[in-house]
Amino acid sequence: MAQIGWAIDLERCTGCQTCTVACKSENNTPMGTNYRDVAFVDSGSYPILHRLFVTMSCNHCEHPACLASCPVDAISKDATYGVVLIDQDKCIGCKYCIFACPYGAPRYNGATKKVEKCTFCIHRISEGLFPACETSCVGRAIRHVVVFSPSDSGASAPAGFADAGMTIPSIRFVHQGDEAVQQGDPISV
Amino acid sequence: MATKTSSARPQGWLDPSLSRRSFLKASSAAAALAATSTLFRPRPAEAVTTGGLPADPIENDGDIVYSVCLQCHGGCGIRAKVKDGVLVKIDGNPYHPNAAEVNHRLAYTTPRADSIHTLGSVCVKGQAGVQTLNNPYRLLHPLKRAAGRGAGKWEVISLNTALDAVAQAIAPYFQKTVASTSLTPAQAAVAADAANYIDTDFPELGGKANQVVFSPGRFEHGQKEFADRLLRYGFGTVNYRHDHTSICETSHHVAHALMYNGKDHLKPDIVNSEFCIAWGANPLEANFPMQAYSRKFMTFRKNGGKLVVIDPRFSNSAAVADQWLPIQPGHDAALAMGMINRIITSNTYDAAYLKRPHAGAVNPGGETTFSDATYLVDTTANGGAGAFAKSGSGNEQVIDAATGNLVEKTASDAGLLDPSDTQLTTAGLDPATHQTVFQLLAAEAAKHTLAEWAHLADPTDQVITEAVISDLADQFTAHGKKAGIEFYRGTVQHTNGTYTAMAILALNNLIGNIDWKGGMAGGGSHWHEVDDKKAGMINLKSDVGGTKQSANGIQITRVGKEYEGDAPNLFAADGYPAKRPWFPFAAFGNYQELLPSIGDQYPYACKALLSYSNNQPYSVPATRDMAIEILKDEAKLPFHVCFDYEMGEMASLADIVIPDGCYLERYSTPHVAPSILTKTSGFRQPVVGSYDRTKKGWEYPYSHPLSPDIQMIEDLIIAIAHKTEQITGQPWPGIGDNTFSGSDAPDTDGKRIDNAGDYYEMILDNLRIESGKPANNDEIRAKGGVFEDDAAAYDADGVHVAHRWGGQVHFFIDYKPAINSYGGASLVATRNSMDGSHHTGLPTYIDPEQDMRGNSYATEGSGTNAFKLLTYKPVFHAQGRTIINPWLVDLMPDPMVQMNRVDADRLGLRTGEKVKITSTHPGPYSRTMGDAADPFLAFRARLEVTEGIRPGCISIPHSYGHWQMSSQSREVLLPSGVTETVAGDASRAAGVSSSPVTRLDTSVGVYYPAAPQDPVGGSAAFYDSFVTVAKL
16 A cells, blocks of 8 residues: 655745635535644744744544544545545544544534544545645645655654654655655656 | 545535535526525525535536636636536636746646646635635625615616616716817807816816716726726716725835836746845735745745845734834835935945936946936926926936036936036036935935934834844845845835835835846736737727717816816816815826715716725725715715625615626636736636627626626626617717727628627737737637746846836936826926925835825824724735635634734733724714724724734734625515515624724815825825724
């Protein structure tokens, strides 16, 4: 099984939250249930201030804490891409996964009373297309990596990012001078 | 792929029981049944997406329509994904330069079929356009008021009935134009067309046709030219288009036009820049096109470019900057003048550039522009405002650096910038009365020391000091031509906006960075949709058949005209001050003067107002309560029809409201900002519905999936023209049998305009012929426009942009700039209509806290709980209409009033507390906002305590604080005789807006004051008002 993952260049993130809304439009999520969010990390005091934008969704971990926490085995890793999915027919809405995930990825849907989350737009990547957050990213900060190396897990992560050793999230951050990931890799179907 | 995933959810969208498709089916079926109550029973916005839905289906070629966004004015190409007639997703057009950067954008020759799986980007607002089309509250049928204006009671009427009423209201004024506005009153009284004058005592006002006023708030290219064509040349009103620019950034444009002879917009070539100042501008959130510009800024940062952001509020742009300078708002020119002082005294300006006095001067540096820096000025002329010391043959003169002689500018390769008294005397000039423009600028900048300038820019001496100014100036001049300044509305929507803009532009001019790669660029611009620039193109702008009207006289807002020279009889009657101010240089209109001028009937009365996508009561500062009063006054405003797709604040006060399509349901040809260096002509076209070109405008050619009454404004105007022809028996030039004159007159090749489709087909012809790129018009439709490829951005010389401006830079405005419709004198030769003083010709610092008569009101800000009131646009909102997009509102559902922690601690205020905000100016119409007495926004103002705003300021985001936009319920009498109550959606009323507590300028007007404004450029001042904030 290959593992698809994220390469996020925070130096290109403009904080616009287009990814959040593009995901809503693509995945038709209800109000208040966002698969991808942008965190605004403010520090300092007037007039010396700092703000970091961090875009974050499910990291489709190698060892997903959500999967381990699920009492009804509703959560699985997809065999083709390693995408973590929640079976909506099995989910009982107990929210254990929400508490278990170090990244806050699973989201409760008040209408269905179940938990859902980022699917890496599996309906698009399985057609060779890119996820909605990536294609919409104004600053070109969000990229996917078709074959994500676990050894890159959490690389160059911003302060406050949960210890990657716990679940081996399929995400790395691109830093100054690391221009390897300019465009998302082609996805072969 | 797993068989059951979180994407495998039950159907449903607006309602769990209804898919998007079935919702639209239900609605259009209902429309066919002639307005059954289903159409007026919308659901709350929160219900628009209720969850439990599958992801969007995968698209193929037939599902994609390339068009252009209008969630803001960026003009980004979009890729609309339409499944079974329903818009489901919006992305970026991969051919469009806004939507895709170099190495990602498709070449124009790429076949459309190969483009379908290459997605460009579109920003957060553009993504939410799906909800603009599928807005459950949008107006679907014409409404006529069933009670007093603003009472919220309506009756559904047919489109024919609505347009008949418009034609009846305007027909008495149709073609009531006059041959001359320069007759004396005695001559006018006996002229053949005497009956057509508004008032023969004041012939300058023109004909009665001018009493019909068209005011589109947001109007796009294509639409603009069409309305001009029919209303100006067909109907004959000089009030053919009052649009919104003066509440946006007009003084920015005017300052450019003054200094660059009509060129009204430059932007840094940011990706090649090494140093940029974003000054009162927020490229990551609110500039345009936001998505392309912000992406280029991030590339600039990646490349090691240094960014300084000057803004009293800590924006997302400030967050990615090297330095944030929270300046005292409105005092930006003090910083700019301080920098000019430092640059001149440290000799870090580009002297070789500034010495070039004309285009033909020797040019070792490869400059494409030259300046007036060496021109000599007689400082005693124009009441001390000065004038160029011209030769006997009327040309500007310089002291030639080689010979020391006084010569005409074209006789010198280099002039002296800073001649000594001896050199002036030797050249035959009196040093007491003659100086070069450069010397005058230096003297202006030397009026204060750096420490004094710093204190004016920041009286706290905390963030802007003498050292900061020196450092900023030194950094700016340390990169050759590869530095530039981006500035926008934050610096110019002030009473001193034009002069502040000129001071900032002077900084760019001192390093001579225009047309240089990495410097300032004029952009790639566009091909010409309505001009006959090339053989085979058609003049759609002004070639009309029949009796072409020459609309003349004074626009009701008195823009583009000089009080004394253009209105001699009014001037003789009233003298100084004028009853309301005149704006000879406000080339882009004056939106905030429109309603108070109607209210004051100055300079004449308005008989019929046609407003389109115009929301003055909400969007013009200081206007809310005054606008409501004027719009309700049936004596002052006998007729008001509003074309809009929502029941906005303006529509709510109209006699008749006619539904408009949203931007996804119309044609137009949007341009892009100069941040795009390649030629770009986007084509906006409907993404849903169908258009039947065999129908005439009054036969309603557009078939909209929601309602047959949603037609394009061009067709509605044609229908009004048709009905007016029937009433008056006179043909309306510009359409039908009278479409064109002369050799283009309608003939067998079908050159006639009977509907919007005909007109836009000719526009496509023009774009195709001038660009020579598309094989046919279908290719333009298929690709969403005509676009130059990225290779065309830069000159082969490697150091210039390819599309050069190449003009003269003016520091001193003693010439007649090529500004729209302006035929008057130079800036220094014109006077302020309120006191007769001459305008200053140089960049200068002016205290912003003064009214139009020059009275300072700075003391209004002296109280311990007084604050400067600011506004801002978060990235996920545009100015006035994105409240209808729940996805955007949900990113900040509870907007708050921002205040610095230091101030909040002093006043004992905490985040989340309700506050009331009161104008410190005790004028009429000023409000206490937020408390129980506020008629619309009671209890809505809540405080956010933050580090990210300058102490002494509070800031309120735009887009919130609506009191209409379907936030209130309305009663609608249906054709069935049933009266329905349409419940409002409370989320549309979230937050507050700054308008009710912005200061009014009571020094102008007969009865009605105005928003504070810039007497030169005409910008409405958003940021020069003081308020008090207190716990509720």
